[in-house]
Amino acid sequence: MDSPLVVVFLAVIALAALLQAGFVAAIAFGVRVGNQKLEQFEEAFETGVVPQIRSAARLTEKAAEIAEKSLAQAYRVDGMVAGASRKAERYMDEAAVKLENAATRAAMRVDSELAVRAERVREHRVFRKLSSASAFITGLQRALEVWQATAATARAAEEIPPRPEA
DSSP: OOOOOHHHHHHHHHHHHHHHHHHHHHHHHHHHHHHHHHHHHHHHHHHHHHHHHHHHHHHHHHHHHHHHHHHHHHHHHHHHHHHHHHHHHHHHHHHHHHEEEEHHHHHHHHHHHHHHHHHSSSSSHHHHHHHHHHHHHHHHHHHHHHHHHHHHHHHHHOOOOOOOOO
């Protein structure tokens, strides 16, 4: 073992060990610097971005609450409009019935008066004019009946079942 090669091999092994130790030290130093930069980045993220995210979350919650309130208000308004519409339809129906009754009474009066006058003046021109007026009133009465039937059909077709309250 006194050969000069042993010394060379031991020197190479020592040099390799020193190089390995240098690489490990460089890697450790690099990891330490990387950790410091990562900590700085985390701190910047925590101070700059996280508050913005929390603020956005609060805004989202408030927007959801406003949307829910708006939906509830829309349901209430829809109910009020439906109620007002039903009342308006009822008043229109009542007015139509009153108008129909008034037209019927007027037509009956005119018919009875025409019958009396018809007996008096059968061949006279006035009688012909009054008979056409009677026909007009009868047509008006029929038009009111058709209008009322159409309105009732339309109302039955338009009725919407009540929406469930949320």
